[in-house]
Amino acid sequence: GWNDVSLHGSDQIMTPNIDIIGHKGIVIQNYYTDTQGTPSRSAMLTGKYPMRMGTQGESIGGAEDRGVPVSEKLLPSYLKDLGYATHLVGKWQLGKSRECFLPTYRGFDTFYGFLGSSIDYYTYNRVEVNMLNNTLIIFVSDNGAAATGMNENFGSNVPLRGTKGTPWEGAVRSTALIWHNRMRSHVWKGLFHVTDWMPTLISAAKGKITDPIDGIDQWHAMINDEEALRTEMIIAVDDLKGWGALRDGEFKIVIGNIEQCCSEYYGEELSKLRNEEPLYEKALLDSETATVFREVLNTTLNINKAFKKRSLCIISKPKNKINNTQLCMPTNELTLRFRNLWLEIQPRRPPSFDIRANPSFHDYIWYPWLDGDEPVPVPLTNTPRYPLQVSTEEFNYYVETKLKIMKESLNDCVKSLTDKFVDGMSRLF
Structure with missing residues (x-):
């Protein structure tokens, strides 16, 4: 520690x-x-x-x-x-x-x-x-x-x-x-x-x-x-x-x-x-x-x-600030951002333990117990439940974020097509 x-x-x-x-x-x-x-x-x-x-x-x-x-x-x-x-x-x-x-x-x-x-x-x-x-x-x-x-x-x-x-x-x-x-x-x-x-x-x-x-x-x-x-x-x-x-x-x-x-x-x-x-x-x-x-x-x-x-290198505890509520400015920015990042999680399966791993089966050595042909557990695809309920502000933030990404992608696509069109036309003359 x-x-x-x-x-x-x-x-x-x-x-x-x-x-x-x-x-x-x-x-x-x-x-x-x-x-x-x-x-x-x-x-x-x-x-x-x-x-x-x-x-x-x-x-x-x-x-x-x-x-x-x-x-x-x-x-x-x-x-x-x-x-x-x-x-x-x-x-x-x-x-x-x-x-x-x-x-x-x-x-x-x-x-x-x-x-x-x-x-x-x-x-x-x-x-x-x-x-x-x-x-x-x-x-x-x-x-x-x-x-x-x-x-x-x-x-x-x-x-x-x-x-x-x-x-x-x-x-x-x-x-x-x-x-x-x-x-x-x-x-x-x-x-x-x-x-x-x-x-x-x-x-x-x-x-x-x-x-x-x-x-x-x-x-x-x-x-x-x-x-x-x-x-x-x-x-x-x-x-x-x-x-x-x-x-x-x-x-x-x-x-x-x-x-x-x-x-x-x-x-x-x-x-x-x-x-x-x-x-x-x-x-x-x-x-x-x-x-x-x-x-x-x-x-x-x-x-x-x-x-x-x-x-x-010594951390000192803050003095006279712990209970000073005037220092706090309520905001949900971090909550909104965290919810967006939560969608990127690769869900983890609940741990399950294989009796075949028992070292007594392998000369009392911890060693790989599964062959290469053994099927690998399929990753879960369902996004795990976010610990906080969705608020109106969060919903709007999520929609705006996705629309912004879509807009940027469309702009890049249009620019790419335009550049190709201009380049193609210039080759004709």
């Missing part, structure tokens, strides 16, 4: 190795991910909103026949086109019921990790390779902490509201750090969505995405500390639970009914139980990352700058 990284001001559990990546690199202060693992990962690797692919909502279950559509080209395939070798270590969770969903069929040369949502911890031997000067390091979280609910743990999203699996800030406002040895260190306050990673990283690799996606290339804006190219985004949608969230500038709208048990502020009471705070300065300087930077890159951490940067 947001408060699980000491860079954001928490002194309960120090994370100096993560913090130094931020202190020496770029902190993306307004980074938004999705609410669960599968939608976040699919958005990152495709550059598209999960709702366009049926990967929104709950993560793919261990025995569920679902994955990122094979028609989608993923980030590693674009990188291979640019001459890169691609390897994945760790968690996948984008489908494993069929071989065509596996990482090595989706653009990765090799894969070492686990296909589902979780696995037991294991130890490993660290391998050092002299490639730090030519490495781009990115640290992000795929969603907020589950401070309560079915997957409750000790994660903390303080001071943000809600938990993993909800559209509140505690689920989707996440840590994002990026480092390269030649990057200028700063806190970038531009708006960045998880879908932006694909075009941004391809741009960093001197490539360009021409396919239609939702992500925006923000590489130059980010490294040069310029204004963000993104001003709005669909934060998250769950058509089966019937809720969604949209942000436009400084405004955010949440529609639908969200579980009340996961919609509060959690964790602040724990801060009162801690003993003497550990020394942040000592934790940073004694960390393994600081040692590597000193010995390999011959660079040291400026503690004064680190404390100043840390202060810029």
